[in-house]
Amino acid sequence: MRRGSLVRLVVYGVLSGVVASIIAVLVPWLPTSASEEMDRIEFVFWFTTVICIAIWAIVSAVIVYAVLKFRAAPDDDTDGPPIHGHTGIEIVWTAVPAVLVTAISIVSAIVLAKNDDAGDNPLRIAVTAQQFAWRFEYPASAEGADDAVTAGELVLPVNQSVKLTLHSLDVIHSFWVPEFGQKSDAVPGIETTLVITPTRLGSYSLACTELCGLGHSTMRAAVEVVSQEDYDAFLAAEREGGGGGDDGEAVFASAGCGACHAFGPAGSDAEVGPGLDDLAGAAEGAGVSLEEFVRQSIVDPNARVAEGYQPDVMPDTYENTLSDEQLDGLVQYLVDGQGNGG
Amino acid sequence: MTEIAHHEDTHAVGHGAPPPRHGLAHLTGPGYVRAAWVTPLFWAIGFGIVVFFRWLGGYEPTLDWSIITVVASLVMAPIGFLTGIGAFDYWLYYMSGRPSRPDDHSSHGATSWRSYFRVNTDHKVIGVQYLVTVFFFFVLGGLAAMLFRAELAQPDLQFVDAQAYNGLISMHAALMIFVFIIPAFAGLANFAVPLMLGAPDMAFPRLNALSFWLLPVAGLMFVASFLAPGGAFATGWTSYAPLASDQPLGQVFFNMGVQWAGASSIMTALNFLVTIITMRAPGMTFWRMPLLVWANFTTSLLVVIATPFIAGSQFFVMFDRIMHTNFFTVAEGGYVLAYQHIFWFYSHPAVYIMMLPGFGIVSEVIAVFSRKPVFGYRLMALSLMAILVLGFSVWAHHMFVAGMAPWLRVPMMVTSMIIAVPTGVKVFSWLATMWEGKIRFRTPMLFALGFLSMFVLGGLSGIFLAAVPIDIHASDTYFVVAHIHYVLFGGSVFTIFAGIYYWFPKMTGRMYDERLGKLHFWLTFIGFNGTFFPMHWVGLQGMPRRVADYAEQFGDWNLVVSAFSFLLGASTIVFFYNVIISWHRGPIAESNPWRALTLEWQVSSPPPIFNFDEIPQVVGGPYEYGVPGARHAVLNGDRAGVATSEPETVA
Numbered sequence: 001m002r003r004g005s006l007v008r009l010v011v012y013g014v015l016s017g018v019v020a021s022i023i024a025v026l027v028p029w030l031p032t033s034a035s036e037e038m039d040r041i042e043f044v045f046w047f048t049t050v051i052c053i054a055i056w057a058i059v060s061a062v063i064v065y066a067v068l069k070f071r072a073a074p075d076d077d078t079d080g081p082p083i084h085g086h087t088g089i090e091i092v093w094t095a096v097p098a099v100l101v102t103a104i105s106i107v108s109a110i111v112l113a114k115n116d117d118a119g120d121n122p123l124r125i126a127v128t129a130q131q132f133a134w135r136f137e138y139p140a141s142a143e144g145a146d147d148a149v150t151a152g153e154l155v156l157p158v159n160q161s162v163k164l165t166l167h168s169l170d171v172i173h174s175f176w177v178p179e180f181g182q183k184s185d186a187v188p189g190i191e192t193t194l195v196i197t198p199t200r201l202g203s204y205s206l207a208c209t210e211l212c213g214l215g216h217s218t219m220r221a222a223v224e225v226v227s228q229e230d231y232d233a234f235l236a237a238e239r240e241g242g243g244g245g246d247d248g249e250a251v252f253a254s255a256g257c258g259a260c261h262a263f264g265p266a267g268s269d270a271e272v273g274p275g276l277d278d279l280a281g282a283a284e285g286a287g288v289s290l291e292e293f294v295r296q297s298i299v300d301p302n303a304r305v306a307e308g309y310q311p312d313v314m315p316d317t318y319e320n321t322l323s324d325e326q327l328d329g330l331v332q333y334l335v336d337g338q339g340n341g342g
Numbered sequence: 343m344t345e346i347a348h349h350e351d352t353h354a355v356g357h358g359a360p361p362p363r364h365g366l367a368h369l370t371g372p373g374y375v376r377a378a379w380v381t382p383l384f385w386a387i388g389f390g391i392v393v394f395f396r397w398l399g400g401y402e403p404t405l406d407w408s409i410i411t412v413v414a415s416l417v418m419a420p421i422g423f424l425t426g427i428g429a430f431d432y433w434l435y436y437m438s439g440r441p442s443r444p445d446d447h448s449s450h451g452a453t454s455w456r457s458y459f460r461v462n463t464d465h466k467v468i469g470v471q472y473l474v475t476v477f478f479f480f481v482l483g484g485l486a487a488m489l490f491r492a493e494l495a496q497p498d499l500q501f502v503d504a505q506a507y508n509g510l511i512s513m514h515a516a517l518m519i520f521v522f523i524i525p526a527f528a529g530l531a532n533f534a535v536p537l538m539l540g541a542p543d544m545a546f547p548r549l550n551a552l553s554f555w556l557l558p559v560a561g562l563m564f565v566a567s568f569l570a571p572g573g574a575f576a577t578g579w580t581s582y583a584p585l586a587s588d589q590p591l592g593q594v595f596f597n598m599g600v601q602w603a604g605a606s607s608i609m610t611a612l613n614f615l616v617t618i619i620t621m622r623a624p625g626m627t628f629w630r631m632p633l634l635v636w637a638n639f640t641t642s643l644l645v646v647i648a649t650p651f652i653a654g655s656q657f658f659v660m661f662d663r664i665m666h667t668n669f670f671t672v673a674e675g676g677y678v679l680a681y682q683h684i685f686w687f688y689s690h691p692a693v694y695i696m697m698l699p700g701f702g703i704v705s706e707v708i709a710v711f712s713r714k715p716v717f718g719y720r721l722m723a724l725s726l727m728a729i730l731v732l733g734f735s736v737w738a739h740h741m742f743v744a745g746m747a748p749w750l751r752v753p754m755m756v757t758s759m760i761i762a763v764p765t766g767v768k769v770f771s772w773l774a775t776m777w778e779g780k781i782r783f784r785t786p787m788l789f790a791l792g793f794l795s796m797f798v799l800g801g802l803s804g805i806f807l808a809a810v811p812i813d814i815h816a817s818d819t820y821f822v823v824a825h826i827h828y829v830l831f832g833g834s835v836f837t838i839f840a841g842i843y844y845w846f847p848k849m850t851g852r853m854y855d856e857r858l859g860k861l862h863f864w865l866t867f868i869g870f871n872g873t874f875f876p877m878h879w880v881g882l883q884g885m886p887r888r889v890a891d892y893a894e895q896f897g898d899w900n901l902v903v904s905a906f907s908f909l910l911g912a913s914t915i916v917f918f919y920n921v922i923i924s925w926h927r928g929p930i931a932e933s934n935p936w937r938a939l940t941l942e943w944q945v946s947s948p949p950p951i952f953n954f955d956e957i958p959q960v961v962g963g964p965y966e967y968g969v970p971g972a973r974h975a976v977l978n979g980d981r982a983g984v985a986t987s988e989p990e991t992v993a
Contacts, residue, residue, distance in 0.1 A: 027879050028879065028883065029878070029879045029882050029883070030815075030882050030883065031882075031883050031884055038815070040811065041811045041812060041814070041815050044809055044811045044812055045806070045812050045815075048805060048806055048809055048812065051805075052802040052805060052806075055798075055802065056798065056799070056802060059769065059773065059794075059795075059798050060795065060798075062773045062776075062777070063773065063776075063791065063794065063795060066773070066776040066777060066779070066781065067781070067783075067791070070712070070776060070777070070778060070779050070780065070781045071781055071783065072713070072780035072781055072782050076780055077937075078713070078780060079713040079714065079780060079967040079968035080712060080713045080714035080778055080779035080780050080967065080968050081714070081778055081968055082714070082715055082966065082967065082968035082969040082972075083714065083715065083717065083774075083777075083778070084715050084717070084718075084719065085717055085718040085719065085720075085721070086717075086718075086774075089774070090718050090721050090767070090771075093766065093767060093770040094763060094766075094767055097762060097763050097766040098760070098763045101759035101760065101762055101763065101805065101808075102756075102759070104759060104805065104808075104809055105752075105755055105756050105759050105809070107809075108755060108809040108810050108811055108812075109752050109755070109810075111811045112751065112752065112810045112811050115811060115814075116748070166745075170584075171582075171584050171585040171588070172582055172584075172585065172678065172744075174743060174817075174818055176818070176819075176886070178815075178882075178883065178884030179884075181811075181814065181815045182814060182815075183743045183814050183815065183817055183818070184743050184745065184814075185743055185744050185745050186745075187678050187679065187744070187745040188584060188672040188678055189672035189676070189677070189678055190678065190679065190745050192745040205884075205893065207884070207886050207889075208886070209817070209818035209819065209886040209887070210582070210818055211508070211577060211578050211582070211585070211888040212585060213508075213585060213589075214504045214505055214508070215504065216504075216508075216888065216889060216890075217504065217886075217889035217890045217891040217892065218891065271499065271503065271504075272504055310505070310572050310590055312588055312589075312590075
């Protein structure tokens with residue numbers, strides 16, 4: 001290989017690497033990190049990116065060089081030189097990539113171990129997923145106390161290592177807050193865990209990332225990272241309000257009804273399931289009292305399926321997951337909301 | 343180079359044309375008329391079996407339509423169709439002791455376009471049947487993609503509801519994977535492999551015909567699920583339990599469609615294995631086989647070992663539904679993650695089933711159009727074997743966030759990283775093959791180069807996904823969607839197009855239009871990158887995959903993606919126009935327009951009915967470009983001048 005062509009090849013490689021680097025720097029690839037774990041994921045991401053840009057620069061330089069330099073003239077019917085291989089160079093391009101991917105593996109394994117480590121005294125929050133809602137159970141104020149708080153919103157104190165334990169009541173769901181980086185499926189029959197150490201105050205959004213049925217794309221929940229004082233205040237306020245509350249409006253929100261159903265008083269406009277603003281008419285059509293109709297539709301949703309909707313879509317587990325008081329409150333809320341929806 | 347001209351004059355009489363039929367023979371002879379009454383007959387038998395046993399056992403209701411659908415519509419009716427069309431005729435003759443017509447080649451070879459719509463045992467006809475069929479499903483799968491890209495162009499729901507959306511994405515993937523990419527490679531290999539080996543046909547021509555006819559059954563079964571109450575299967579092509587056990591009836595159309603497509607794959611793979619092992623021409627040692635043959639050899643091993651696993655996983659889901667088994671029912675002791683382990687034990691090797699034949703095609707194309715031997719031929723073949731072995735040790739990298747045993751993650755990461763090494767060897771060898779070559783940028787070469795660059799990007803994003811901490815963030819997002827499309831579209835589909843353009847003259851006897859071919863390439867290349875490249879950062883920033891609706895912040899990029907996806911869709915119109923017009927009245931192709939050395943180019947275009955007048959004698963490697971006086975094979979009495987020292991491998 002002549003020196004001139006080597007220089008050109010290197011120039012192409014550098015140019016290609018610069019272009020790739022500019023794309024890598026200018027595009028906002030990752031959300032702004034909001035957890036220690038995401039900081040480490042970002043490190044692995046950029047470590048891998050640097051190696052990949054180098055590989056891409058080499059490959060693309062050779063392709064561009066070959067396309068420009070080795071194009072046959074239209075009247076040239078000859079063959080290229082019969083080069084069958086070169087053992088030395090084949091060993092190099094087997095060994096070098098092997099070393100590079102091993103390096104990425106080692107960095108990844110170290111980061112994985114750190115991201116799995118919740119430290120000695122993490123805050124433990126139980127996450128329950130079901131079609132198509134999230135519930136969060138915060139620990140009791142003291143060992144043995146029965147004032148655990150359940151809410152439909154995830155509130156985390158900043159700079160505190162949190163260990164989430166995930167459960168699912170029906171199908172597989174997946175917990176992901178992009179700014180936290182960490183993700184885990186919630187699997188029926190299995191307890192999975194996730195470690196998150198939030199570092200940035202703010203509001204985030206939790207999205208389900210495992211296809212879980214009709215309402216999958218609406219299965220989101222609000223996440224707040226607050227100071228320790230605000231976190232304590234949040235828990236205290238929830239306890240005041242009766243531990244998650246049998247107030248119908250709170251139950252409607254925490255049970256995730258609004259993910260699928262439009263209901264004027266709650267301000268929800270989802271279209272996965274039938275709207276809840278004219279239940280009186282439906283009850284009349286079914287020939288039962290409004291209250292009975294609403295209650296049965298919650299605990300045994302397949303008993304009457306609204307026209308145009310499928311059976312087996314709405315979970316039939318609410319009788320077990322809601323307390324009697326919560327169920328009463330929810331029914332009352334829905335009954336009271338008839339006729340004043342929008 | 344010797345051409346075998348006028349071959350058909352000597353063989354066509356008595357071949358290809360079915361014997362004339364009279365009266366009742368129209369109803370009882372193989373064909374669509376018989377299929378038209380045997381299919382409903384078999385459906386009725388299935389219906390009768392279900393109703394009889396439910397009545398006998400006293401089960402209520404006697405008419406259980408979900409079970410009737412499975413037994414009568416998805417099992418018995420397809421068997422009836424295959425029987426009617428004549429896929430089993432020979433074996434039924436044989437079993438019933440009637441004359442089995444051993445010398446009757448009436449269903450071999452093509453005499454007119456009608457021959458392509460009958461059960462035909464000629465591997466060249468079957469290859470074309472495969473390709474036309476898979477492009478039919480490619481159009482349907484593409485239209486599904488156009489529909490959901492229209493939906494995704496803006497946040498919120500505009501055109502379809504959530505169930506229809508989930509149905510469209512599932513249908514798109516199922517059609518593209520099971521009845522486009524996998525069988526498209528089977529079709530190309532069906533046409534090319536026996537010719538490349540110097541064999542007159544596949545080892546089991548009748549099995550080959552049956553394999554093909556299972557394919558329209560599988561594809562139509564997927565599509566027919568739109569007619570099921572509740573709509574098409576809507577759980578993605580991965581169809582995870584327990585969601586899939588509790589869905590509307592359309593789900594069983596997927597469970598069973600996979601069985602038919604899988605059976606087709608397994609039979610074809612067995613056929614390739616036996617053909618490659620036993621039907622190589624004299625002198626065609628393993629180290630003289632073209633890399634396309636090597637690629638299909640390894641692919642077939644993958645198919646035979648892995649495909650039964652997906653068959654099992656889909657049966658388990660279906661049994662949970664209709665037989666009330668509890669494979670994945672947690673309350674009854676089922677284990678949900680078992681589904682994913684079994685599913686991915688097939689479906690990760692399936693990625694290589696969809697990739698290795700493309701590697702083979704690209705090796706042929708790059709060598710021929712660079713006019714150089716494949717660089718490091720033996721290492722190229724060995725790296726295929728390495729991918730075959732390693733491919734079975736990486737499945738759980740699809741499950742890093744699935745809640746499986748945590749210790750399994752690091753070993754699976756390491757194997758997933760290591761499998762990049764043999765893949766990298768192939769990429770570097772292709773680059774070295776082009777180095778100092780005399781490159782001609784015909785359409786197949788453009789697609790091969792498009793493949794090379796896009797597949798490298800797909801491989802690099804694969805390294806990100808293999809690294810567990812990054813995967814934990816990126817799993818189930820649009821980053822994964824971008825990655826699989828760089829691998830399966832930038833990889834597999836580009837190589838399929840390369841293969842179609844490359845063998846088009848050999849298959850049809852006519853040349854395609856080069857300018858339209860190049861236009862097709864550039865539209866596809868631009869449309870492809872515009873569609874899938876932005877998905878990388880859209881996903882990493884926080885957009886999950888498989889959502890009908892998404893957060894406002896991703897609206898702009900999704901609009902860009904949708905716009906480019908329509909360009910990508912439109913690019914295929916150029917392809918279809920080119921293929922149809924050229925097939926109809928393109929310029930007559932020479933026997934060897936690319937001046938290639940492999941055997942399929944040493945016979946006429948299209949090849950004679952039994953490929954070779956005389957079994958060729960292979961005397962050298964398949965890629966000896968630039969070697970003075972080198973030959974791959976000698977044909978037709980020309981062997982006097984060439985020493986034939988190798989022992990004969992074919993009796």
